[in-house]
Amino acid sequence: MAYTAPVNELKFLFDHVVGFSRLTATERFAEATPDLVAAILSEAAKLAEEVLAPLNRAGDLHPARLEDGVVRTPPGFAEGYRAIAEGGWIGLAAAPEHGGMGLPQTLAVAVNEMASGACLALSLNPLMSQGQIEALEAHADEAIRALYLPKLISGEWCGTMNLTEPQAGSDVGALRSRAVANGDGTYAISGQKIFISWGDNDFAENICHLVLARLPGAPEGTRGISLFLVPKYLPDAEGRPGAANSLQVVSLEHKLGLHGSPTAVIEYDGATGWLIGEENRGMRTMFTMMNNARLGVAAEGLGVAEAAFQKALAHALERRQGRSPLPEGTGAIVDHADVRRMLMTMKAQTAAARAIIYDTAVAIDLARATGSDEMAARAAFLTPIAKSFGSETGVEVAGLAIQVHGGMGVIEETGIAQYLRDVRVTTIYEGTSGIQAMDLVGRKLADGGAAAFALLAEIGQTAALAEASMPDLAAFLAAGEQGLVATTGWMLENAAPNDRFAGAAPYLRAFALVLGGHYLLKAALAEGGQGPRSQLARFYIRQSMIAHDPLLSQAREGARGVYGLSPEELAG
Numbered sequence: 206m207a208y209t210a211p212v213n214e215l216k217f218l219f220d221h222v223v224g225f226s227r228l229t230a231t232e233r234f235a236e237a238t239p240d241l242v243a244a245i246l247s248e249a250a251k252l253a254e255e256v257l258a259p260l261n262r263a264g265d266l267h268p269a270r271l272e273d274g275v276v277r278t279p280p281g282f283a284e285g286y287r288a289i290a291e292g293g294w295i296g297l298a299a300a301p302e303h304g305g306m307g308l309p310q311t312l313a314v315a316v317n318e319m320a321s322g323a324c325l326a327l328s329l330n331p332l333m334s335q336g337q338i339e340a341l342e343a344h345a346d347e348a349i350r351a352l353y354l355p356k357l358i359s360g361e362w363c364g365t366m367n368l369t370e371p372q373a374g375s376d377v378g379a380l381r382s383r384a385v386a387n388g389d390g391t392y393a394i395s396g397q398k399i400f401i402s403w404g405d406n407d408f409a410e411n412i413c414h415l416v417l418a419r420l421p422g423a424p425e426g427t428r429g430i431s432l433f434l435v436p437k438y439l440p441d442a443e444g445r446p447g448a449a450n451s452l453q454v455v456s457l458e459h460k461l462g463l464h465g466s467p468t469a470v471i472e473y474d475g476a477t478g479w480l481i482g483e484e485n486r487g488m489r490t491m492f493t494m495m496n497n498a499r500l501g502v503a504a505e506g507l508g509v510a511e512a513a514f515q516k517a518l519a520h521a522l523e524r525r526q527g528r529s530p531l532p533e534g535t536g537a538i539v540d541h542a543d544v545r546r547m548l549m550t551m552k553a554q555t556a557a558a559r560a561i562i563y564d565t566a567v568a569i570d571l572a573r574a575t576g577s578d579e580m581a582a583r584a585a586f587l588t589p590i591a592k593s594f595g596s597e598t599g600v601e602v603a604g605l606a607i608q609v610h611g612g613m614g615v616i617e618e619t620g621i622a623q624y625l626r627d628v629r630v631t632t633i634y635e636g637t638s639g640i641q642a643m644d645l646v647g648r649k650l651a652d653g654g655a656a657a658f659a660l661l662a663e664i665g666q667t668a669a670l671a672e673a674s675m676p677d678l679a680a681f682l683a684a685g686e687q688g689l690v691a692t693t694g695w696m697l698e699n700a701a702p703n704d705r706f707a708g709a710a711p712y713l714r715a716f717a718l719v720l721g722g723h724y725l726l727k728a729a730l731a732e733g734g735q736g737p738r739s740q741l742a743r744f745y746i747r748q749s750m751i752a753h754d755p756l757l758s759q760a761r762e763g764a765r766g767v768y769g770l771s772p773e774e775l776a777g
């Protein structure tokens with residue numbers, strides 16, 4: 206299915222909205238010059254448009270399946286994966302000493318956005334490996350790094366993450382998988398993990414599982430969890446995969462969408478594993494992978510939103526129904542005000558989500574390159590917003606894309622329904638939207654609101670800058686900023702924990718909407734307040750962002766209302 210990577214949009218965003226040049230100015234990322242960035246974006250676009258997009262439908266029609274204990278992937282996925290690996294895309298942001306390119310994470314996110322828009326099911330595979338690479342770089346000892354990283358970076362081996370168990374979903378601390386020391390530096394891992402994305406495949410030489418398990422006598426909850434690297438085949442010292450480890454994919458899930466990605470139940474039966482990081486500190490170690498994956502999942506939502514928008518626009522330009530209300534109209538449904546409203550909403554919200562996601566990525570890179578605590582706090586605050594709003598945008602825009610298609614939207618042959626089915630899980634895995642919101646109002650406000658208020662001050666500055674050229678939009682944005690200042694204060698000063706949690710999701714959404722207004726107004730200012738970006742900012746701020754006000758009222762309602770009906774009354 207045709208997909209056009211948004212290369213020009215990304216270049217504009219990097220240059221005028223999220224300040225990519227600040228990365229090039231650091232020693233670590235000095236090589237990421239405008240020329241190199243342009244070359245990477247256009248090569249990644251080629252991969253997405255020419256290699257990955259044609260695989261998307263096959264992944265839906267021919268789901269990954271389990272045959273005699275072996276996972277068989279959809280037609281063309283092996284070749285698509287090879288193209289990703291051979292292009293060096295998996296190790297774009299990995300350290301050069303083990304074969305990576307050492308480029309900013311921001312560029313890896315751009316590649317992931319394009320790959321997700323082209324073929325979400327396949328793109329999830331390298332995303333898992335990238336998270337594992339980052340976790341091993343940060344926490345594994347040198348022997349493990351030297352053995353595993355070159356293989357993961359080259360794509361010869363794939364990585365997975367294993368947290369979930371039947372009784373341990375959002376509550377990872379409830380996991381029961383066990384690890385016992387073998388006495389030779391290795392551990393025997395036993396237990397069942399479920400929902401493991403790309404738990405196996407038929408194109409990589411080895412699959413490396415990062416598995417959370419509990420050592421004997423470890424404390425209850427998340428404080429007693431350790432992290433282990435458990436390969437499918439035990440490698441020798443030269444990295445040649447040898448004997449099969451004691452683990453098995455016992456089944457694959459039948460899902461709403463994302464059929465091309467095998468979602469596995471894996472049984473570990475005394476499998477040999479190596480401890481990564483310290484004993485009982487596994488959650489901390491895994492968080493490196495999870496934070497990487499959260500931004501990756503945000504980019505998944507964004508990629509699908511862009512792809513679904515493109516398809517909806519193409520349909521709206523072709524389908525003719527009714528008389529055009531415009532004197533110089535095209536005669537197609539794109540002329541109708543309500544269809545145009547949907548298309549503008551889709552384009553504007555996608556642009557807002559994109560800016561939030563890349564600002565988060567730049568903050569991560571700047572924190573790494575400069576050691577700035579301020580940037581690290583900014584990245585930590587923005588990550589749950591990016592994850593939740595990015596994935597929710599994928600779902601909402603894909604839903605609107607179906608609406609623009611009318612009845613054809615629910616006919617599978619058009620391919621538009623696949624976007625909604627595929628992207629639906631992104632608001633669930635890597636921490637549901639609800640868990641992201643609780644993280645935002647819990648841990649991420651635990652600094653007394655410092656990171657939140659720093660961002661809000663920046664939003665206020667953008668409003669001030671726009672006062673002369675776009676006074677109405679500046680006033681709307683300033684009102685959003687003030688509303689968030691007040692509600693953040695309420696969260697910090699007045700609210701009991703469960704009152705905060707009851708308002709967490711609307712608070713996160715309001716923050717995302719106002720951040721979106723800030724970035725879109727910056728883009729409008731960059732083109733002098735006149736032109737298509739200014740029109741988009743105008744529509745977004747006046748028609749989408751204004752929803753912050755009722756959302757913030759809802760956020761301050763506290764928990765009483767949501768408990769207004771008892772479980773029995775809910776059923777009544």
Ligand SMILES: Cc1cc2nc3c(=O)[nH]c(=O)nc-3n(C[C@H](O)[C@H](O)[C@H](O)COP(=O)(O)OP(=O)(O)OC[C@H]3O[C@@H](n4cnc5c(N)ncnc54)[C@H](O)[C@@H]3O)c2cc1C
Pocket residue numbers: 366367368369373374375376399400401402403460463468630633634635636637638639640643
């Ligand atoms: C296709 C797919 C791929 C996946 N890939 C992986 C993978 O590769 N590796 C892996 O380890 N896992 C994976 N998962 C698991 C995924 O991360 C979990 O499904 C997710 O974390 C939610 O857990 P759960 O399904 O048990 O839902 P639950 O935790 O049961 O949540 C149900 C609902 O309750 C809410 N909820 C739960 N606890 C709280 C709370 N304390 N406060 C407020 N609300 C709460 C949730 O937000 C949600 O709305 C995958 C899942 C799917 C469907």
